[in-house]
Amino acid sequence: MKTRILTAMIPLLVTGALATDTHARAHSVKEAQATAPELQLSKKSPDIFELKNGMRVFYYESDRVPLVTVRAVVRAGDIWEPADRMGVANLTGRMMRAGGSLAWPADTMDEELDFLAARLSSGIGDEMGNVTLNVLSENLDDALAIFADLMLHPRFDDTKMSVEKGLIKEDIRRENDNPIQVAFREYDKLIWGEDHPRARTPTGESVDALTVEDLQAFHAAFFQPGNVSFGVAGDVSKRSIRRKLNQLFGDWKGPEVVFPATPPVPERTPRVALAVKEVPQTTVLLGHLGPMETDPMRYSGQVMMNILGSGGFTSYIVDRVRNDEGLAYFAGGFLDFGMLDPGYVVALALSKTETTCEATKLILEQIERIQSIPVTEEELARARDGILNARAFDYDSGKKIVSRLMNLEYYSLPDDHYERGFAEIARVDQAAVQEAANALLDPSMFSFLAVGNAEGFDCAWQDFADQNGVDLIRIELD
Numbered sequence: 001m002k003t004r005i006l007t008a009m010i011p012l013l014v015t016g017a018l019a020t021d022t023h024a025r026a027h028s029v030k031e032a033q034a035t036a037p038e039l040q041l042s043k044k045s046p047d048i049f050e051l052k053n054g055m056r057v058f059y060y061e062s063d064r065v066p067l068v069t070v071r072a073v074v075r076a077g078d079i080w081e082p083a084d085r086m087g088v089a090n091l092t093g094r095m096m097r098a099g100g101s102l103a104w105p106a107d108t109m110d111e112e113l114d115f116l117a118a119r120l121s122s123g124i125g126d127e128m129g130n131v132t133l134n135v136l137s138e139n140l141d142d143a144l145a146i147f148a149d150l151m152l153h154p155r156f157d158d159t160k161m162s163v164e165k166g167l168i169k170e171d172i173r174r175e176n177d178n179p180i181q182v183a184f185r186e187y188d189k190l191i192w193g194e195d196h197p198r199a200r201t202p203t204g205e206s207v208d209a210l211t212v213e214d215l216q217a218f219h220a221a222f223f224q225p226g227n228v229s230f231g232v233a234g235d236v237s238k239r240s241i242r243r244k245l246n247q248l249f250g251d252w253k254g255p256e257v258v259f260p261a262t263p264p265v266p267e268r269t270p271r272v273a274l275a276v277k278e279v280p281q282t283t284v285l286l287g288h289l290g291p292m293e294t295d296p297m298r299y300s301g302q303v304m305m306n307i308l309g310s311g312g313f314t315s316y317i318v319d320r321v322r323n324d325e326g327l328a329y330f331a332g333g334f335l336d337f338g339m340l341d342p343g344y345v346v347a348l349a350l351s352k353t354e355t356t357c358e359a360t361k362l363i364l365e366q367i368e369r370i371q372s373i374p375v376t377e378e379e380l381a382r383a384r385d386g387i388l389n390a391r392a393f394d395y396d397s398g399k400k401i402v403s404r405l406m407n408l409e410y411y412s413l414p415d416d417h418y419e420r421g422f423a424e425i426a427r428v429d430q431a432a433v434q435e436a437a438n439a440l441l442d443p444s445m446f447s448f449l450a451v452g453n454a455e456g457f458d459c460a461w462q463d464f465a466d467q468n469g470v471d472l473i474r475i476e477l478d
Contacts, residue, residue: 044060044401045401045405046058046059046060046233046398046401046402046405047059047060051242051245051249051250052250052251053251053252053253054225054226055225055229055230055245055252056229056409057229057230057242057245058229058230058231058232058402058405058406058409059231059232059233059238059241059402060232060233060399060401060402061233061234061235061236061237061238061398062233062234062235062397062398063235064235065235066136066137066138066235067135067136067137067235068134068135068136068137068140068232068233068234068235068236069133069134069231069232069233069234069399069402070132070144070147070230070231070232071130071132071133071230071231071232071402071406072131072132072147072151072228072229072230072231073129073130073228073229073230073231074124074128074129074130074222074223074227074228075128075222075227075228075257075259075410076124076129076218076222076223077089077126077127077128077129078090078124078125078197079126079127079197079198079262079340079341080197080222080259080260080262081197081218083195083197083200085206085210085214085218086201086206086207087168087202087206087207087210088210088214088215088218089124089129089218090123090124090125090202091164091165091210091215092124092215092218092219093123093124093129094122094123095154095156095157095160095161095164095215096122096131096154096219097120097121097131097150098160098161098163099154099155099156099157099160099161100150100154100155100157100160101146101149101152101153101154101155102149102153102155103153104146104149105155105157106155106157106160109146109150112142113143113146116135116136116139116142116143117135117136117139118133118135118136118139118143118146119132119133119134119135120132120133120143120146120147120150122150126198127339127340129222131147131151133147137234137235137236140236140244141244144244144248145248148248148249151228151249152249152252154219156215156219158212161212161215165210168207169207169208172201172202172203173204176478179277179279179281179283179451180283180350182277182283182451182477183275183283183285183348183449183451184285185201186449186451187285187346187447190271190273190447190473191266191268191271191287191288191289192266192289193266195263196266197262197263198341221257224254224255224256224257225253225254226256226257227257229406229409229410230245230249231399231402231403231405231406232245232402233397233398233401233402234398234399262341265289265341265342266289268288268289268442268445269447270288270444270447270448270468270470271447271448271470271473272447272448272449272461272464272465272468272470272471272473273447273448273450273472273474273475274449274450274454274461274472274473274474274475275449275450275451275452275474275476275477276453276454276474276477277451277477279451279452279453280453281350281351281352281452282349282350282351282352282356282450282451282452282453283348283349283350283452284348284349284350284351284356284360284363284448284449285346285348285448286346286347286348286360286446286447286448286449287344287345287347287447288442288447289342289343289344289345290335290337290338290342290343290344290345290440291335291337291338291342291343291440292337292338292339292342292343293338293339293343293413294413295337295440297432297439298337298421298424299421299424299425300424300428300432300433300435301337301436301439301440302335302337302387302425303383303384303387303425303433304370304433304436304437304440305333305334305335306383306386306387307375307379307380307383307433308333308366308367308370308437309331309333309334309366310332310333310334310335311382311383311386312386314379314382315332316366316369317331317332317333317347317349317363317366318331318332320362320365320366321349321351321359321362321366325355325358325362327349327355327358327359327362328349328350328355328359329351330348330349331349331350331351331359331363332347332348333345333346333347333348334346334348335440339411345440345441347363347367349363353456353457354456354457355458356450356452356456356457356458356459356461357457357458357461357463358458360448360450364443367437367441367443370433370434371434371437371438374430374433374434375430375434376430377430380428380429380430380433384425384426384428387425388422388425388426391418391422404418444468446468448464448465448468
């Protein structure tokens with residue numbers, strides 16, 4: 001495990017004694033681990049400075065390769081888009097890059113970026129927007145000027161918008177062909193309610209109705225200097241990038257962004273739904289709204305879910321449903337800790353049609369198992385090691401280090417939030433795992449969803465509705 005951590009920690013400074021001959025000549029992994037000194041790992045933190053208009057810049061210098069990444073983070077997302085303009089956030093994010101800028105029409109921009117060996121992208125998701133530039137350091141000045149013009153003056157070309165609309169509508173049209181996409185879309189509606197921004201989905205008609213003026217209005221509402229921060233990582237000095245960004249953005253002025261109110265978080269309510277689809281296997285989801293990132297059981301919960309469902313072939317759900325019984329092509333569980341709103345708990349199986357209900361019951365049995373029977377020391381150690389080793393890759397580049405710090409500030413979390421997580425995970429014990437399982441998982445509040453050929457199920461899906469005392473919701477797919 002220590003070898004894997006050391007290999008992954010490229011930007012970290014490793015201090016401590018060098019291995020002696022005894023360590024180098026160990027005859028087994030256990031012997032090497034027992035005699036090796038404990039690794040002491042430290043990392044360089046990004047610098048933070050402000051432009052003359054107050055915009056914050058997160059900066060990390062690395063001259064290992066002659067590349068620079070500049071990222072703008074914008075507090076914008078489809079959770080703040082008007083209900084009668086569904087899809088405007090996504091289309092705005094796509095069109096910023098696809099449509100070019102006032103000074104750089106799309107085709108001209110493409111040619112110039114190719115010439116500069118630069119990559120420029122933009123997008124707006126559920127609750128965050130990004131514009132990102134990757135470029136050779138020797139071409140930074142020219143590429144950064146294009147980046148700035150795109151940020152401040154996107155063109156929103158009507159012809160290009162027609163192309164982007166067509167691509168989005170095709171994605172929407174094809175969504176019902178994918179039972180997994182259908183399942184997660186409908187699961188969001190079950191746990192959030194159909195009218196909540198977290199569950200609303202654009203339609204072909206709503207996308208068609210969007211205009212250039214809608215995109216301009218959304219951009220103007222959110223792309224303001226007080227609502228944007230920059231991250232810079234790579235082969236450029238702090239003094240140089242401060243000067244360049246001040247030249248391009250330092251005089252940018254704008255009003256304070258006023259965010260639309262979002263609906264309150266709904267109470268957990270069990271629901272049971274069925275979407276009939278003629279497919280050879282069933283997609284089953286069950287779960288409910290989850291905890292926040294600041295939950296006191298954040299790390300014991302992560303370890304618990306790793307043992308229960310997200311830890312690969314050895315986790316309870318995978319091992320029982322897939323490995324032992326062979327009922328599913330894929331099975332597992334996930335626990336997402338929300339940043340602005342609650343996250344989610346979801347267990348799932350891609351089951352054979354004729355074992356849909358058996359697979360669902362086995363998942364419930366594994367949840368009961370982890371809530372009632374303490375995990376073993378071996379299971380606990382494997383989960384903790386797996387999580388900690390994977391997290392090492394969060395620090396293997398300056399770009400990632402800057403991005404993580406920007407995200408922490410975006411969500412008003414302390415700078416050492418993730419570092420403290422390392423220590424918290426290492427301290428999780430058997431009692432903490434069981435406590436988290438009982439606190440964070442409530443099967444009595446689970447919503448159940450199946451997408452598949454109901455006539456071939458090994459029970460009536462109605463049975464789960466009856467057991468939970470609710471009506472069966474039948475979802476019609478177009």
